[in-house]
Amino acid sequence: MHAKPLLTALLLPALLLCACDRESRDAAPSTTASGITVAPDEARKIAREAYIYGVPMVDQYRAVHIYSLEPNNPQYRGPMNTLVSNDRLFTPDDTAVVTPNADTPYTLANLDLRAEPMVLGVPKVDSKRYYVFQLMDLYTFNFDYIGSRATGSDAGHYLIAGPEWEGPTPPNIDKVIRAETPLVTLVGRTQLFGPDDMENVRKIQAGYTLQPLSAFAGTAAPPAPPKVDWIAPLSPKDARTSPEFFNQLAFLLQFAPVHPSEQHVRDRFAQIGIVPGRRIDLSALSPELRQALVDGMVDGQKLIDTRRNALTNRTDTLFGTREELNNDYIARATATQVGLGGNSRVEAIYRTYQMDTNDELLDGSRRYVLRFAKDKLPPVNAFWSVTAYRMPEQLLVKNPIDRYLINSPMLSSLKTDPDGSLTLYIQKESPGKALESNWLPVPEGPFMLTARYYWPKRELLEYEWSSPAVERVR
Structure with a gap:
């Protein structure tokens, strides 16, 4: 079953x-x-x-x-209309967040747009680095996006307005985005190329700004909304x-x-x-x-x-x-x-693995491979990754090489098979020095894998390409 x-x-x-x-x-x-x-x-x-x-x-x-x-909750990040970034890597010791995303450190804000719109400013981001801001209303509709796919990599300012706002658009606004509800959640993700890239991500996050429209335009602030x-x-x-x-x-x-x-x-x-x-x-x-x-x-x-x-x-x-x-x-x-908070399919598609090709739950007492055939890597415009999580906690896996995922930015360091395919070795012990570049460590017991495909291409969106299965080899 x-x-x-x-x-x-x-x-x-x-x-x-x-x-x-x-x-x-x-x-x-x-x-x-x-x-x-x-x-x-x-x-x-x-x-x-x-x-x-x-x-x-x-x-x-x-x-x-x-x-x-x-404010007294340990997970409190700041008041409404405040932009807060997670500016460090997740580790196996982080137990407050399940299945943490180790690819894209987050930037979060909850917006109250009853008084006036908010303006999100983004810096110019290298076109090789993926970033995105997902806008989700109280219904949980992903009603718009800002980022590499939706608006490009250039710097810009985006006015996010509630349903009742009718004011003029000031100069230097690149786009007006209207929300169906006055309460909006803004979730930003900035691609991390590797552990030594965190400082670069922090610099980009520092360039994200959020301010009321009145502050952006230099006009008088409107009256505060009802308490x-x-x-x-x-x-x-x-x-x-x-x-x-x-x-x-x-x-x-x-x-x-x-x-x-x-x-x-x-x-x-x-x-x-x-x-x-x-x-x-x-x-x-x-x-x-x-x-x-x-x-x-x-x-x-x-x-x-x-x-x-x-x-x-x-x-x-x-x-x-x-x-x-x-x-x-x-x-x-x-x-x-x-x-909750999942991306729209045009922005990212996720595949979760719990079972192998024998219809048995994944367990670190066995060895597995995930094999991508030649020229059949995930078709994405941004990048892809495969992350391991120990179960049932859904947390990252502590391991001797501090590797929690394998992703496409690592391709130059990965070894291909003689036929040109790419094999990832999913197991607890090292597959040996010669194959260690392709090793994704897992825990002793139950685990799961999550594949993330950012900015998927047509082949992924139209189901012409499918994620390979996890094969048990021992």
Whole structure:
């Protein structure tokens, strides 16, 4: 029997695992409502729909809260509208982030665009070095990109505006990017060529700037937006089991203007009391109605799990714009649970390996190879990599040569086979000095591999090229 696919955690999924169970300590919205206007059977159906719709928003909010609204949290990175970079290499000792990306150190900001737009400035980046800024709204749509593929390698300034902004565009703005929600997450990635390249990455990260439009244009700042009493996020467990989920969703909907294609969806949610900025008085519900809400969550999770189990190792169609996902709410929820913050397929495609060609779980007690045929390396415009993680922790593997991945920038130092193919040796012990350049160390026990393909070419996007399988050799 195949194990359920374990998809790549890119940046934010770690927060979903680290948040602890706790009572809400923030003040809830003052308006309460207990008005469910439908019978329990119908309430259960609507709750199922609302759960699937709301999973991405509730999980995204948890990440935003931990990173930018919760100063006492160990993972706090700074207040809203602040750009923070991870300017060092991940190591096996980093336990707060699962499946850490050792290719592209991150730059992160959570934006609150209610008062005015923010302007992201980027320096000129060598065209041989890949970089990208992913813009994700509260729905978790990847609504735009800035970087090597999307905007090129030249320096520029990009105005990121919320849905209500109508001001003039000042000079020296290269592009105006409009978000559907006033809350936006900005995730930057800058290619690292190797451990000795970190200082160069830091210099590039230092050139990334983020400032309010008024500061950029030298004009008076607008009035501050209304103060928000940010509620505490639900723990991962409660977000799947507690009807308080629907109050969290209602809180977030006040920051999510209704899209024309979803008015009927919002009207339906209102039938079980999910109204933007209001709370359902759960204590006032009959036991039958309260149970209907819980059962609806269970039903919704089953649909998400069914979609997830059908994915095998391809998740690239789960991430994208609203237009690309076409209101496929199950796809959006599934994407959140397998890798919140995943890139759109035009930017990066990921393949995760847990099984070998014998349909057995990967284990360091055995030896494996990953073989790319001659002229069949991953077709990418930027670069590719293969990283090993020990399981079940999903952390980097401590090893005697401090090598956590093999990637395309290392090709000049890798040895090819007599027939021109490239073989990577996936094993715990060295394959010998002659082959050590191609060795990717793994732990003694269970492990997984993640292949990352940045800026994929047409052959990858159209499924003309497929990732090779991991072959067991002993």
